[in-house]
Amino acid sequence: MKNILVAIDFSNATDAVIHQIGKLACPNDSIIHLLHIVEPSICYEVSGVLPDEVPVPVMDQTEENEVISIAKNHLKQTAEKLSRLTDATIIQAVEDEFEISEAVINYAEKHHIDMIVVGKHNHGFLSTVFLGSVASSVMRKSPVPVLVVPVTREEQ
Template sequence: MNNILIAIDFSDLTPKVIETGAKIAASFGSKIWLIHVAAPDPDFVGFETGPQSKRDWRAKTFREEHRLIQAEAATLSDRGLDVTPLLIQGVTVETLVQEAEKLQADLIVLGSHGHNVLYKTFMGSVSEGVLTQASCPVLLVPTKMLNT
């Protein structure tokens, strides 16, 4: 197993997702690709960009996400793991699947938040989308792991 893609969203489950992927990577001597898919700019999805304040807020959010993923990658690197952080704007499921293929990932590790049926109906499920579209194995870290 050469390449492990660990997908994070900075939720409460993120530390468990990272730790699960890191343990597997350490066992196999795998390279870790730590990825966060940032929300696309509104004009990217067909909407006007809006006033400058919205663009400034989006830029600030993107910088903060960049800082967070760099910090997570540094922590893994300090443990002797080979890790490259990736912060990419896009539609989450499609971007994760495309990056996994591009990086020739042998495994994708991501969290499963366990949203209810109503949420999934209107918002969709990232984990379900990746699970059905990825061309490599996917390991879902369940929300219940927060209690362990």
């Protein structure tokens, strides 16, 4: 597997995922893509004052730029940790999308990824039922193999 995509969310699961990627046999010509998805921040403005007028979503560009900058800094630190564990080339990417699993799949298709790696949090049954799971969604939709790294309660 030459092109490996690692979806990073900067939770406590990140270290467990990076540790597992470091244990994989990645030849020197492998490329590891570290991807973090930033959900766009939206605020609403009301257009007019009549009841039949609807709120209009507006992007707060200043806040979003700041969040992306912070994410890039965290991703750089994560890449530095990973570079101590493997000789593979590491590419860092931060994208902003509303649907995280779709963004992961789209990135994988665009960059001809051979395998996707995600961490799986154990938030409990009800949380998974009502909120869903990015890992589960990626597994269902992925056209390539998905490695799911389980995260124990101690690691969370």
